[in-house]
Amino acid sequence: MVSAALLSLVAVGCVLAMEALHRAEWPSRGPYTAVITWQALGLAWGVSTIGALLAYGLSTYELGAAAGLLALVTDVVSGELVLTELSRGLEGVSHIAAVVLAIALTLVLFYGLVSSFVHVVRVRRRHHDLLELVASEHPDVPGARVVDHPAAAAYCLPGVLRSQVVISAGALAVLDHRELAAVLAHEHAHLRQRHDLVLLPFSSLKRAFPRVPLIRTYYESVALLIEMCADDQARRTSSSRELAMALLRFGAAGPAPVPAGAMAALEASAQAGVVRRVNRLLRPDTELPYHAGAFIMGGSAFLLASVTCLWHIPV
Known part of the structure; x- marks a missing residue:
């Protein structure tokens, strides 16, 4: 005991x-x-x-x-x-109940992990196929595909064989060349370091326990930290001010909802974290x-x- x-x-x-x-x-x-x-x-x-x-x-x-x-x-x-x-009477029943509960918790956690992974893979496969139809190469955006959409959007679709960065025409309209380079560096950092896999255990917990607000709160905390990690990688090739201005321009233009399975430089549902990221970029702590x-x-x-x-x- x-x-x-x-x-x-x-x-x-x-x-x-x-x-x-x-x-x-x-x-x-x-x-x-x-x-x-x-x-x-x-x-x-x-x-x-x-x-x-x-x-x-x-x-x-x-x-x-x-x-x-x-x-x-x-x-x-x-x-x-x-x-x-x-x-053994009541004590024996409590022992059996504890073992059953442990097995049930294990199965729930395993189900959340597997179902999240399968769901993300299916959604990304469909989105990749859709991009083949609607996205195109652009000479000003090397290493990314452009979607003709007026909303400002920039996101990446991780994958083993088909990783892609996607930029909307609306984003190209509000960003200058240096800000665009900072956004691309941010998205490529997500792909290079496979931040989607880092976030997967937390998204699986959120999927396994959808009615627990605390898990959603912790998921959002980890997601914000992952965005900060990508920001730090982008700062190696672009200035902090350029990336911060890009985030502010996305916010002012009203960022489009991020497709399921994608990771975005700025999500419409994460406006509160944008302020922290911008302040961190413009006034970095030690x-x-x-x-x-x-x-x-x-x-x-x-x-x-x-x-x-x-x-x-x-x-």
Whole structure:
């Protein structure tokens, strides 16, 4: 029961840490570190929550969550599990309920991840096919395709074989050449670093628990940090002012809704984050110190290692 209690504490601690991270100011100074921290906390929460349920439900084996799970499979095959636990009365029923809940949570999380991936792949495939019909090359926009649409839009469609950056005619009308180059650099950063895969676990959580506002809030926090990561990459080839002006011009023109499965320089639903991004570009804070980033990354690695060890505590 000790492992169940410790894993429960870790799960609660992860939720508190995510709330603190959501409210903290330092992530904008080190968005890459913050995104990895979000991933570590999310993974640790899922593994520790499932582990706590299993450790309690399988406590009669006195083997821990991992070894107890193997013993559970053996007893299920032999048909001894249900009879043994039910003979223990209410306590045995609670153990069975905990194991069932752990399996159900695992299936829900797995379903969210797989269904999100399949949905995104299908939507992107259809959109790629549509772009072949309506988009065209443009001499002023190398490495991108142009759609004849009056709304200001710039987005990318990630893919293994067919990654594309798309710019609308409305965007070309409001951006000058340097601002356009900054936007293209931003979108290519999304493709090069596969930010869509970084965001996938959080979008799958949002899909698995659509009625939980807190998950949507945390998803938006991670999405904003990913945009900041792309902004930082764009600043290596373009000035911060050019990218900030491009974002402001998109906002003034009224950005078009982003197609499903795409990642945009500016989404119509993320206007609040645009102000933070523009302020960050025009009045940048000092970057997160190296030693602070190393400490946070080390803490994230230690958290995941601790959760793994707690799965094997045989008490």
